[in-house]
Each structure stands twice: as C-alpha cells, then as structure tokens.
Amino acid sequence: MKCYNLKVCAHGDAEMAAFVRLCGIISGLGRHGASRDITVSVDGDGTGRMRFFDPVEDVEIELPNFNADDKEWLKVSIGE
Secondary structure, three states: OOOOOOEEEOOOHHHHHHHHHHHHHHHHHHHHOOOOOOOOOOOOOOOOOOEEEEOOOOEEOOOOOOOOOOOOOOOOOOOO
C-alpha cells in the first residue's frame, strides 16, 4: 500500500463529514472484499465543491477536466 498526503478543503463541516463517510465506505468495502456500486450525489449549487491541495508544496492539485453529461466519465472503479 502506498500512502499519499492530501489536504482536503470543503464548504463546511457537513460536506467534509460526507466526504469522510464516503472514504470510510470505500475502505470498508475493500477491507471486507465486497464489490458494490455506490451512489454519490453532488449538489450543483457550489456547496459540494471540494478542493485538494498538496500539503507539502501548498499548491492546489489540478483535477482532470470533466463533462457532467458524459456518463462514462462519471464511472470510477477503485481496485483491480
């Protein structure tokens, strides 16, 4: 397992709690060997926007461009 340092910025405590819960769900499914599709909803009003920084360099991590209408782009697989 490789570890990464990551600084996560969210609009507020509720958004950060939801992100941490999502991370916990992913970790738990992986730990128990359970393959599942999970649903994530992001509010389009801006409160769901999160930013990610490299804490060593203190620079924002550039995220890939995306198209919210491209259903294939929105699919993500974690693990092999």
